[in-house]
Amino acid sequence: MTQSQLISPAVQINLNIRGMRPSATVALNELSAKLKASGKEVYKLGLGQSPFPVPVHMQQALSANAHQKDYLAVKGLPALRQSISDYLQRTQGLEYQAKNILIGPGTKELMFIMQLTYYGDLVIPSPSWVSYAPQARIIGRNLHWLPTSLDSGLGVTPEALEALCKQDPDLPRLLILNYPSNPTGLVYSAEQLRGIAAVARKYRVLVLSDEIYGGVNFTGEHVSIARYYPEGTIISDGISKWAGAGGWRLGAFAFPPELSWLADAMAVVASETFTSTSAPIQYASVCAFEDSQAMRDYLTDSRRVLEALATYAYDRLASAGAQVNKAQGGFYLFPSFAALQDKLKSRGILSSDDLCHRLLEETGVACLPGSCFGRPADDLSLRLAYVDFDGEAALAALQREEPLDMEFLQAYCPRVITAIDRLHDFVA
Numbered sequence: 234m235t236q237s238q239l240i241s242p243a244v245q246i247n248l249n250i251r252g253m254r255p256s257a258t259v260a261l262n263e264l265s266a267k268l269k270a271s272g273k274e275v276y277k278l279g280l281g282q283s284p285f286p287v288p289v290h291m292q293q294a295l296s297a298n299a300h301q302k303d304y305l306a307v308k309g310l311p312a313l314r315q316s317i318s319d320y321l322q323r324t325q326g327l328e329y330q331a332k333n334i335l336i337g338p339g340t341k342e343l344m345f346i347m348q349l350t351y352y353g354d355l356v357i358p359s360p361s362w363v364s365y366a367p368q369a370r371i372i373g374r375n376l377h378w379l380p381t382s383l384d385s386g387l388g389v390t391p392e393a394l395e396a397l398c399k400q401d402p403d404l405p406r407l408l409i410l411n412y413p414s415n416p417t418g419l420v421y422s423a424e425q426l427r428g429i430a431a432v433a434r435k436y437r438v439l440v441l442s443d444e445i446y447g448g449v450n451f452t453g454e455h456v457s458i459a460r461y462y463p464e465g466t467i468i469s470d471g472i473s474k475w476a477g478a479g480g481w482r483l484g485a486f487a488f489p490p491e492l493s494w495l496a497d498a499m500a501v502v503a504s505e506t507f508t509s510t511s512a513p514i515q516y517a518s519v520c521a522f523e524d525s526q527a528m529r530d531y532l533t534d535s536r537r538v539l540e541a542l543a544t545y546a547y548d549r550l551a552s553a554g555a556q557v558n559k560a561q562g563g564f565y566l567f568p569s570f571a572a573l574q575d576k577l578k579s580r581g582i583l584s585s586d587d588l589c590h591r592l593l594e595e596t597g598v599a600c601l602p603g604s605c606f607g608r609p610a611d612d613l614s615l616r617l618a619y620v621d622f623d624g625e626a627a628l629a630a631l632q633r634e635e636p637l638d639m640e641f642l643q644a645y646c647p648r649v650i651t652a653i654d655r656l657h658d659f660v661a
């Protein structure tokens with residue numbers, strides 16, 4: 234036995250990481266798979282994975298590029314960076330030069346490298362996606378949760394940002410703004426974005442705009458905050474959510490020229506860690522960002538199905554007494570059952586963790602507790618991802634000229650409908 238084996242393993246773990254558990258989204262996905270394998274019926278509303286297939290022309294491009302074996306440049310394949318630059322120009326009217334675009338193995342990794350590289354406090358609203366805060370903790374950054382209210386859709390307000398920044402105006406800060414939001418489905422209006430941009434500019438707050446769900450904004454008209462704060466906004470996007478390719482692990486950050494120094498510094502870290510992103514995946518992703526009828530149809534159809542499910546889920550949950558906002562994009566709803574707390578308490582459910590635990594045990598519906606998103610345990614909130622259906626079959630059956638009705642949802646998304654109904658019955 235060596236000397237190091239005599240020391241307890243816990244003591245040998247970096248203090249920032251000691252006591253942490255695997256990311257909630259990933260852990261619940263693995264638990265659901267295990268329960269399923271053991272014969273239990275599980276409705277997987279936990280992991281936010283796109284239910285739709287990767288568009289056929291992207292799959293074909295991947296086959297055609299299977300032979301690409303060389304390491305690529307750290308910042309990414311020039312053709313892919315150019316296609317993302319063109320995409321931002323076409324969809325947002327924004328000038329992000331290809332040389333200031335950084336490709337990575339998923340935006341999650343790029344976010345981590347960004348927090349490592351930029352020396353500023355992290356600012357996020359409560360609730361926020363499960364991994365921003367743990368990344369700050371691993372790296373040792375300070376974290377500020379911005380208070381939110383249901384009236385403002387549980388999102389960032391200029392007032393909350395101002396109140397924080399004026400306490401120490403010169404402190405470097407990184408605000409992560411994510412919309413359509415994971416976990417709430419909130420989309421900020423142009424007026425809200427202008428307000429947030431004005432405060433960010435006043436205090437030189439860096440904005441990382443996580444727009445990974447921009448392609449599944451139900452209106453099809455995603456608006457980036459970069460239109461109002463171009464010099465201080467980094468846009469984060471990828472193919473995981475609107476092109477069905479989460480497992481391909483490809484994400485991109487687009488930097489304005491004023492922040493090219495940060496892109497360069499992040500590329501240094503990238504060169505010492507992941508070297509470069511998978512070559513075949515980069516070649517195959519070029520066409521995802523190009524304008525094509527195939528991509529337009531795919532996105533229009535995906536949004537229609539998601540919006541119909543979001544509406545159904547919203548109506549059912551609201552009728553069960555949940556406080557919940559209508560989703561305007563993405564895959565998620567974030568209801569709170571605090572109004573039913575007396576009833577739930579009498580059944581021994583005191584926290585959002587209890588709620589999700591009992592829900593899974595008694596109904597087979599897997600959701601994530603609000604506590605994973607930075608909410609107080611007693612607000613009895615949870616995130617549900619309405620994605621447990623065969624997106625390929627749904628897209629194939631969808632008739633563009635016909636309304637997408639309940640009959641369609643029952644036929645092609647029956648598991649989501651059953652899961653929402655079970656959740657409704659469980660709390661109501």
Ligand code: GLU
Pocket residue numbers: 256258259279280281282341362363364415
């Ligand atoms: N973003 C997805 C979610 O929130 C899954 C991927 C992940 O968390 O890494 O469920």
